[in-house]
Amino acid sequence: MIAYALYFGFFAVSVALLMNLWRLLVGPTVMDRVLAIDTMVINSIALIILFGIQQHSTVYFEAALLFAMFGFISTVAYCRFVLRGDVIE
Amino acid sequence: MHFLLELVISLLLIIGGVFMLVGSLGLLKLPDLMTRLHAPTKATTLGIGGTLIASMLYFLATDGALSIHEVLITLFLFITAPVTAHFITKAWLHQNPAEREVLPPTGRDLGWSTFEAVPDEAREGDSPPR
Numbered sequence: 001m002i003a004y005a006l007y008f009g010f011f012a013v014s015v016a017l018l019m020n021l022w023r024l025l026v027g028p029t030v031m032d033r034v035l036a037i038d039t040m041v042i043n044s045i046a047l048i049i050l051f052g053i054q055q056h057s058t059v060y061f062e063a064a065l066l067f068a069m070f071g072f073i074s075t076v077a078y079c080r081f082v083l084r085g086d087v088i089e
Numbered sequence: 090m091h092f093l094l095e096l097v098i099s100l101l102l103i104i105g106g107v108f109m110l111v112g113s114l115g116l117l118k119l120p121d122l123m124t125r126l127h128a129p130t131k132a133t134t135l136g137i138g139g140t141l142i143a144s145m146l147y148f149l150a151t152d153g154a155l156s157i158h159e160v161l162i163t164l165f166l167f168i169t170a171p172v173t174a175h176f177i178t179k180a181w182l183h184q185n186p187a188e189r190e191v192l193p194p195t196g197r198d199l200g201w202s203t204f205e206a207v208p209d210e211a212r213e214g215d216s217p218p219r
Contacts, residue, residue: 012106016113
């Protein structure tokens, strides 16, 4: 039963990633694209966790944690760049 | 594995997947950025939360050890999500000067702090600037 729920999870997250990709390509403003990237990172974390359950391995949690950290830092860096024209002043 | 535990894990996985889908659908369908910002928070809290609790229960049931990594990821995402949303809205407000006219008056002689720097005489209660 868990295997079928995992298949559904993979399907849902993949469709969600495609929808985010559409928002990333269409825009229309820069901040929409930043928000789309941020949501894509969140969905990738979910995908990694689902893959970890399927492979029955806890190694993937470190990757998910790194994704969470880099996603946050890159989003804040993008916003700083749009706001101030520079990331680190 | 016990049937009931398996059912709970599957339900949590499905709930997580559905909320991921709902968050991205909202990102796609809502009209402008301020409303679009609302949708992916569902994916961050309920989507990731459901998936992580499912993973925690799964590894508790199979390995017999409670892993703390999932709690770390959830905690990190819950702390950083408001900061991200604040930065995105702030950058968007500064990119759209038309938004300033829509804002209600503050009722004081100071403007909205997002747009105007706080003058020195208004800082009485604060510690002196270093």
